[in-house]
Amino acid sequence: MSEHTVLKLIKQADQAITNEDFDRLMSFYAEDAVLVVQPGQIARGKAQIRRAFNAIARHFQHRLTVHQGRAHVFEGAGTALVIMETQLFIGDAKTPVTRRATYVFREDPADGWLCTIDNSYGTDLLDAA
Amino acid sequence: MSEHTVLKLIKQADQAITNEDFDRLMSFYAEDAVLVVQPGQIARGKAQIRRAFNAIARHFQHRLTVHQGRAHVFEGAGTALVIMETQLFIGDAKTPVTRRATYVFREDPADGWLCTIDNSYGTDLLDAA
Numbered sequence: 001m002s003e004h005t006v007l008k009l010i011k012q013a014d015q016a017i018t019n020e021d022f023d024r025l026m027s028f029y030a031e032d033a034v035l036v037v038q039p040g041q042i043a044r045g046k047a048q049i050r051r052a053f054n055a056i057a058r059h060f061q062h063r064l065t066v067h068q069g070r071a072h073v074f075e076g077a078g079t080a081l082v083i084m085e086t087q088l089f090i091g092d093a094k095t096p097v098t099r100r101a102t103y104v105f106r107e108d109p110a111d112g113w114l115c116t117i118d119n120s121y122g123t124d125l126l127d128a129a
Numbered sequence: 130m131s132e133h134t135v136l137k138l139i140k141q142a143d144q145a146i147t148n149e150d151f152d153r154l155m156s157f158y159a160e161d162a163v164l165v166v167q168p169g170q171i172a173r174g175k176a177q178i179r180r181a182f183n184a185i186a187r188h189f190q191h192r193l194t195v196h197q198g199r200a201h202v203f204e205g206a207g208t209a210l211v212i213m214e215t216q217l218f219i220g221d222a223k224t225p226v227t228r229r230a231t232y233v234f235r236e237d238p239a240d241g242w243l244c245t246i247d248n249s250y251g252t253d254l255l256d257a258a
Contacts (some may be wrong), residue, residue, distance in 0.1 A: 034205030037202035039219055044205070060164050072254050076173070077245035078162030081233050083252050101250035102231050104210050117204035123251040125201050 004073040006080050006105045006113050013115075014066040020057050022050050029042040030106060030114040036121055039128035049118075069098060080105040080113065086120050100124065133202040135209050135234045135242050142244075149186050151179050159235060165250055168257035180248075193219040197225060198217040209234040209242065215249050229253065230243040 009028055026046045029035075035043040035052055043052040057064065069085025079109040082103040087096035104117035117124070132211070138157055145154040147197035155175045158164075164172040164181055172181040186193065198214025211232040233246035 014176060017203070024162035033208045034203050036203065042136050042203070068165045070255050074165065074171070074246050074248060077159035077161045077235060077243070079233050079235050079245040081153050081210075081231060083231070083254050085255060100255055102210060102212070102252065104205075105132075106206060106208050106234055106235070114206070116208040117203050119203060119210060119212070123231065125212050126172045126199050126214060126229055 004080070005046060006073060006082055006103075007068070007071060009105075009113060009115075010082065010084070010103065014068065017053065018065045019083040020038070020062065024126070025053060026050055028115050030108070030116045031044055033116050033118065034112070036119040036125070039121060039125055060090055067096065078107045080107075083122075113129075132205065133209070135202060135211055135232075136197070136200060138234075138242060138244075139211065139213070139232065139239065140245050143197065146182065147194045151182055154182060155179055157244050158247070159237070159245045162243070162247065165248040166253070168254055169251060189219055192209045192220040196225065208245075209236075212215060212251075 013028045032045050035049045037043050037052045043049045067087040069087050071084040074081045084101045086099045086101040089096045099118040100119045101121040102122045105113045106116045107113050140159045161168045161174050163176045166172050166181045172178045177181045196216040198216050200213040203210045218225045224233045229247045229251040230249040231251045235245045236242050245256040
């Protein structure tokens with residue numbers, strides 16, 4: 001089975017995070033998308049999401065690299081749910097911090113697949129509830 | 130904060146499962162929604178989803194009750210991601226089987242919020258990858 005389009009987009013977005021190319025990164029998000037910055041903190045809309053990624057880059061002293069691990073994609077009714085291991089490599093660390101992420105995409109007639117909800121914490125948010 | 134509409138809909142859907150009212154249950158799904166029946170098995174579209182719920186009801190000898198535990202809802206760009214403890218009470222069991230589920234909804238201009246992806250296994254699917 002060929003790789004789902006949204007997995008290719010996530011790889012490109014991960015590269016944009018590594019390069020701190022936030023103009024490019026924002027092109028993967030819907031205008032009123034939501035990013036779970038950390039448990040209890042949400043960024044809503046491209047302006048807030050961009051500011052959050054700037055803050056994340058500073059927090060990791062501009063040494064954050066993001067890779068994909070195992071993944072499943074479910075597509076239904078113009079939406080896609082991605083269940084994925086997201087690996088954060090910080091600085092010179094040889095082993096990543098691995099999150100079990102959940103991403104939602106919507107297929108837009110004009111713009112193709114756009115990320116609408118970016119929750120890298122997945123169901124672990126229930127621990128913080 | 131008032132409860133998000135999709136949480137109310139999930140409660141109504143859970144009641145429909147308990148009552149085995151599959152006509153009503155199907156009204157919560159988009160026409161081409163996807164249900165993760167079990168790891169590696171997908172039902173696509175209302176006809177397949179209905180057959181899957183019939184099989185599930187038989188499997189649990191018509192003694193399945195579904196309740197919500199803790200939940201988070203994230204809404205962005207006309208979609209919603211629900212992260213939820215889904216509690217399955219089977220027969221006379223006092224303690225439920227708890228899953229950490231992920232549900233995707235899409236807001237339809239005519240029909241309101243409809244479930245597009247029903248994955249009660251959440252990120253645990255990565256264990257089966």
